[in-house]
Amino acid sequence: MSKEHSLRNRYYEIGIDGKSGRTIRLVNRLTGDDYLKSHDSGEMYKLYCLDLETGERVEVVPEGAASAKEEAAGDRSLLTLCFEGGRLAGAGGKSVKINASVRIETSDDDPESLWAIEISNQDERYEVVEALFPYFRGFYLGKTWEDDVIIYPHHAGERTLAPVREYTSERYLNFGRGATTLGQDGVFSREINYCGLASMNWMYYYDDDNGFYLASYDKDFLVTGVRVETGGPDDPWMGWGLRKYVTCGQGEVWKSNPTGVALTTDDWHWGARRYRKWIDGVIEMPDNPEYLQDETILNQCYNFKRNGVIFNRFSDIPSMYDAGKQEYGMRHMFIASWNRSGFDQDYPEYQPDMELGTPWQLAKGCSYVNENDGFVTFYINSRIFHVKSDFFNTLGKKWAMKDHAGEMYHEVYGPHEFVVLCPSNKEWQDYLIEMGTWMVSSHGATGIYLDQLGSAEPFPCYDPDHTHDDIGRFNQGYLRVLRELLARIRGINDDAFLMIENCGDIYGSYVWGSLTWNGEDYDEFYNVFKYTFPEYVQVNMCNPKRHLEGEERVQRLHRDLNRALLLGSVFWVGLDKTVTLEAEDHEYLKAAIAMRNKLNLFFKKGTFADDEGIAEKPEGMDAVRWSLGEGGDLYVISNPRRAAGGCLAVALPDGPIRGIRYFDIDGNEGPIEHEQGMRQGAEVIEILLPVSEVTAILVEKA
Incomplete structure (x- = not known):
């Protein structure tokens, strides 16, 4: 067997070590830059398995490449690497009988190569549950890492200069979600799962001369960990990987969908266009009612009941609607905190809270809005079950996601604890679908908003009693919810639509608006998702920030409004928030609303x-x-x-x-x-x- 294998065209050269099977060269032939600057380029792949005797999760790495085959046909070349067996990671790790073959396909006139892996498990002791592939480390671009930029698909996107430094900073180590973690091996890493916390399945890394693109072309939409690593400024390198959550037991074979790996001389827009070209073949763009093109602002009402405090009742809906329409021309009334016990309590008991009024009063309030040139969207949380609910023991535990140890995933919001429900379990899917349908049918809602659906992180679910056929089917579950709920409510009202919290490329096919947020302290860059999917409507928060004061508060409001104007976003405005504005700032908000309405004529026909x-x-x-x-x-x-x-x-x-x-x-x-x-x-x-x-x-x- 030769010591090295090389795949090359006019754009790049990929070097693979024949003995270890590691990637040892990634050369951009247009610039001459070898992106691999570190001696440790990382294994070709890593597998994570359950020890079927102990239940422990273990890491398996390849022993080395046993054979390789090079083929060429026309303008295409193919390298197949075969790995026989592996070993448990760490010194003296025992052998494991799990084989793999890796295919790398290139074409003469394309900066992108396609990588795929096939896993064959011959070991009765272990079940594969995660595959990290492809896996690269040792990167930076050009002569210095300090001018390198990463585009990361956290929510609507992040753009970070010098991630080698920034991802090891206190702000990222203390990030509440999508945080950097420091491993026992001294490696800093960020990993967020698709589709939700990661809105798209691609990343991009570039400087003024070079670009690197990594994208999963997974038509099965498996839960995927989008992973970034770095050694930090003292050992400057970046690493990349895509983790698939899938099971492969003894005697079974799993084949991945392809991953795109490209070396370019372009900035991140190249990656967005290439990813969009692929995904256009597997999803459709949304077909929303035409009137929604003229909706530029909505009246968000989270001020009914929160933490036991009543701010408004159902009988107040007409006056709340009239106030929003008179003040800012808002026709779209978004109603949250209406359910039993109010906001973030007793989920998913989506029944009108008795202290707020009767179901009849709620329906009459919605009728008033509908009869006065408006429409209503209702908030429903699509993810969590309150552990204090009367039904937690009978339904919450049954519907909850379970990790590999059989434990539920717990999350805390404010003073309240919840468990995460499994969207690929049919009982929970049906409950969500029917609750949303009921709100449209019984209360005259036009829109249904599914909170957390495109925002919170997907997980694998190991509950054997659920209806999903594998652990990584989270995304397919939500796709069924969106598809069937939309069909049902459109059957009641042709004008009906769905909204979700934050962004998900595959979810966007079924929704009108995504309530987009991230965190200014974490390099948020909504342009990434907007450029990749200009058809998708972003709804941006345009309220004064309660935690800020003085000039900082004013500047943030202006920044949020100005960004929404540039992106063509729908304004998310609450009267209970804007009442705190000084007169000058209130006038600026009104001017921004007027500007947004004037721009809309062009946004409707523009890209x-x-x-x-x-x-x-x-x-x-x-x-x-x-x-x-x-x-x-x-x-x-x-x-x-x-x-x-x-x-x-x-x-x-x-x-x-x-x-x-x-x-x-x-x-x-x-x-x-x-x-x-x-x-x-x-x-x-x-x-x-x-x-x-x-x-x-x-x-x-x-």
Whole structure:
């Protein structure tokens, strides 16, 4: 057997050590950079198994590659590596009879290669429950790691400069979810599961010259751990892996779907486009009622009952609706905290709380909204069961997810403890579907919001009494809930729709809006999900932050509003929150709402293109482009410091220009000064920006 195997085309060279089966070279041939800078490149894969005698979870690594086969046909090449057996990780680990074969497929004119693994378990002592593949470590790009950027699919996306340093910082080590953990081996890692906490199944790592793309093309939508590792600044390298939760017992074979691995010279937009190209073949875009295109704001009402305190009753719904419509033009009333005991209590007992009024009063309140040019969405939590519920022992324990030791997954929200329910267990699915249908049928709701569905982390479930056929079917369960609930409520009301908390690419096929949030302290970058899926509607929180004061509170409100304007998001606004605003800030909120309504004409017919087409923007400003097709381009610019003298340079469109005009958040509009110029050898339009916090510039084609 040769000592090394090489796969290469004009974009890259992949080197595999013939003895160990490890990846030892990943060379970008366009830049000459070998991405593997560390001596420890990591095993090709890792398996995690249950010891069937002790119940212990153990790690199995390959012993080495026993054989390899190289094939070529036309413009495609294939390398197959066979691994015979493995061993328990650690010094002196005993042998394990679990074989694997790895296929790496390349084509001559593509920067992406496709990797797949097949596992064959011949060991009666162990059951495979997780497969980490492919697995790379030892990365950084170019001469330094300090200018490297990672795009990570936490919720709507993160963009972090120098993750080698930042992922080892206190802010990430103390992150409440998606935190960095420090392993016993001294390796820092972040790993979040898809689909929920991870909204998409791809990552991207890049600097000014190089790019690296890793994506799971898994049409089965298994629960997948999206894993990142680093040695930290003292041992600078990055590592990557995708963990599949799947069982493979003795005598069984499991074959993965392909993983894409690409070496590019592009930034993260390349990865978004490539992932979108794949997923378009396995999901469909949502088909929502046309009227929802004109909804730019909703009236979020979490102020009925919380922690035993009553703020409003069902009889107050008409006046709450009227106030929102009068103040901000809000037609969409979002009702939470209506259920027994109020918000975050007694879930999933979705019955109207008796202290708030009768079911009849709730239905009459909804009727008032519907009869006065409005519509109602009801909140339902789709994930958790309150351990204090009267039905916890009879239903909660039965429906709960179980880990490999048979223990339930516990979560705490405020002072209340819950267990996580299994969305792939048919009893719980049916309960959710029927509760949502009941709210539309009996109370006149138009929308149903499923809290936590695209936000909280998926887990594997080992309960043998549940109806799922494997441990990693969490996502398929929620897909059934969304698909069947939507069909049922549309059968009652053609205008009905679904909303979820946060984002999930496969879930977006069935929902109108995703309530998007993440955490400013954790490099949130909603543009990632918006660019990848411009058809999906984000709903962004646009309330003043209760935990902030003074100028910091004002700046955060402006930042949230401005971001929502750039992304074309729906405003999430609560009257009980905005009542605390000073007059000047309240006027800015109203101006932002007016600006959002004016922009909507263009957003409805446009496609979000992030900053593509923007050659230069002033420092301290954010700018995005919305492609209007043959109509031209719309640029939206945020200038939080209202700096004067800024110039925006944008790509010169094909064909003649009819004109360039602007409108801003201060109510100004008209033609705008511009001239042609050059940037990096390309013709551009240079536009002098007005002094306004948010400006829209329309470049119209003739």
